[in-house]
Amino acid sequence: MQRYESLVIGLGAMGAATVYQLAKAGVKVAGIDRHHPPHTFGSSHGDTRITRLSVGEGAQYVPIVRNSHRIWRELEALSGEALFEQSGLLVLTSRDDFDPSDESDFTLRTIGLARTYGIDHEVLDATQIRQRFPQFAQVVDSAIGYYEPEGGFVRPERCIDVQLKLAEQHGATLYKGETVTEIQSDEHGVTVTTDRRTLQADKLVVSAGNWMGGLLSTPFDRLLSVYPQRLFWFELEPGVDLVGKSPTYILTHGQGEEGIHYGFPALPGEGSLKIATAQYHTPSTPETLDRTVSAAQERQMYEQQVQGRIAGVTAKVVKSAVCAYTVTPDHHFIIDEHPTLQHTLVASPCSGHGFKHSAALGEAFAQWCIQGASDLDLSSFSLKRFASR
Ligand SMILES: Cc1cc2nc3c(=O)[nH]c(=O)nc-3n(C[C@H](O)[C@H](O)[C@H](O)COP(=O)(O)OP(=O)(O)OC[C@H]3O[C@@H](n4cnc5c(N)ncnc54)[C@H](O)[C@@H]3O)c2cc1C
Structure with a gap:
């Protein structure tokens, strides 16, 4: 043995x-x-x-x-592969009923932690968000943003x-x-x-x-518990080029799990934005996981999360995927x-x-x-x- x-x-x-x-x-x-x-x-x-x-x-x-972050850079140096893309990270809340004293708001919590730990960041108002990031042109006037230049995706x-x-x-x-x-x-x-x-x-x-x-x-x-999650790639409108202009982001626009989604920068050659939510109401098991995404689910995702919130994106889903969280x-x-x-x-x-x-x-x-x-x-x-x- x-x-x-x-x-x-x-x-x-x-x-x-x-x-x-x-x-x-x-x-x-x-x-x-x-x-x-x-x-x-x-x-x-x-x-x-x-x-x-x-x-x-x-x-x-x-x-x-x-x-x-230190180790991803070490691994990049050892392997020659790009692992950690420092695209910049935008955490933002754009909701009409935004309460600036709400300690549970994810953007405010993120700002608070950055201040405590001396993490390089900027706090943005609605005008600055619209100017800097064209895909968020539709944020409400009370919107608040946290921009972390060192954030991004792996x-x-x-x-x-x-x-x-x-x-x-x-x-x-x-x-x-x-x-x-x-x-x-x-x-x-x-x-x-x-x-x-x-x-x-x-x-x-x-x-x-x-x-x-x-x-x-x-x-x-x-x-x-195992919760399946659906990921959607929405096609960009013709002529819209967000490559290099779109950050990795987390957007709170309402209450509960349907009031928040996240997305990634437009990647060269893809012509789409990857956008997803998290669901914690329908569990599954690794053996019985449903890996299909229906047209109705694509439409619902667009109507609830994308329409009127992310500019330059069409309702057409060019790719979808299912992946599962293990949740405590x-x-x-x-x-x-x-x-x-x-x-x-x-x-x-x-x-x-x-x-x-x-x-x-x-x-x-x-x-x-x-x-x-x-x-x-x-x-x-x-x-x-x-x-x-
Ligand atoms: C849709 C989605 C989006 C996410 N987004 C983010 C994000 O933006 N940022 C972030 O930080 N995290 C994110 N996460 C979470 C992150 O991806 C997970 O925390 C991480 O991938 C978990 O890694 P793991 O090693 O625990 O599980 P896995 O990577 O799934 O590895 C478990 C491994 O165990 C093996 N295995 C299982 N049973 C056995 C067995 N009996 N014998 C031998 N092998 C076995 C499996 O084959 C598998 O390879 C996301 C997760 C999902 C699903």
């Missing part, structure tokens, strides 16, 4: 980063994935994921994303690919197309059984994304040692906002394997906050 110092289950965003950092540190490591990453079946496919230093989800994320599939290749160059073994079916542990280490072999290791990191609840069962099957009850990550399996770290950093942190979390998980703890403080993601559930 093959024995490693560390094993990583799941080689998506988190697992690829972890296995790379372990291999780079000289650890004898293997990674296992049921598919052939990067692939389109989990949470990490496509070309774009938003990244921003002022993380409105909470102050605990700021040191993590700072480390990730390229998820490329990031995973680069880290896995570098991991292999550093000696990591990758078992792809192999599904883990059982995990056992005792005081000597862990034993992981796949549909093809059994492996042993001193330490294990489980980063199985959408499949985590099914693989680890209680309490993770109770705490983690409070929408923050779960990163903790497994309550009963020994030597095992469980990493579920999704809830729809994990990719930007993945490079730094991989580094932190590698430190946990090597020295028993990470330099980053990850205590706010511990399981104990759900003790009463």
Whole structure:
């Protein structure tokens, strides 16, 4: 039976980063994935994921994303691939009933964090938003914007690919197309059984994304829910050229999940804008996920999110995709040692906002394997906050 110092289950965003950092540190490591990453079946496919230093989800994320930005640049230098596009990031609220004292407003939270952490940014009023960013010509007069020049997007599939290749160059073994079916542990280490072999290791990191609840069962099957998300690429009007003039953005225009959407810059040669919302009302499972997008859903997306809000965009959807979040009850990550399996770290950093942190979390998980703890403080993601559930 093959024995490693560390094993990583799941080689998506988190697992690829972890296995790379372990291999780079000289650890004898293997990674296992049921598919052939990067692939389109989990949470990490496509070309774009938003990244921003002022993380409105909470102050605990700021040191993590700072480390990730450093690592994306290191990976670019090592691989020659463009991974992190600093397109600039605009977080804006444009709603008639905007209350400037509303502490739950995402734009105001983002501005507050940027001020606290000294993150380079500008606060824009409606006139400045309209002048600087033509696609937002229709914002209401009370609109407020936060512009972060260092924000933008990372390229998820490329990031995973680069880290896995570098991991292999550093000696990591990758078992792809192999599904883990059982995990056992005792005081000597862990034993992981796949549909093809059994492996042993001193330490294990489980980063199985959408499949985590099914693989680890209680309490993770109770705490983690899978929500499919639809992504739409709307064709630009003839003659409209937004390349280099459109930022990565998050727009709040109303209440609840239908009152907010996000989008990416127009990319050269695409002639479209990628726009998406997040839904938390219709769960699914990785096995039963509906990957189709209907014409009615395209029309609804245009009418609710695009029409009258984003200038220069037609109702024609040139491409659509489905990808799924793994969501915790409070929408923050779960990163903790497994309550009963020994030597095992469980990493579920999704809830729809994990990719930007993945490079730094991989580094932190590698430190946990090597020295028993990470330099980053990850205590706010511990399981104990759900003790009463
Ligand atoms: C539509 C969408 C938009 C998003 N937008 C953003 C964004 O703008 N910014 C941002 O920061 N984040 C965003 N996220 C979140 C981010 O993409 C996720 O946090 C991240 O991709 C999660 O990575 P992961 O490694 O946990 O999961 P995954 O990348 O899905 O990896 C899990 C891996 O585990 C493997 N696996 C599962 N079970 C087994 C098993 N039994 N045996 C072997 N292998 C197994 C799977 O094959 C898979 O490769 C978005 C997510 C989605 C879905």
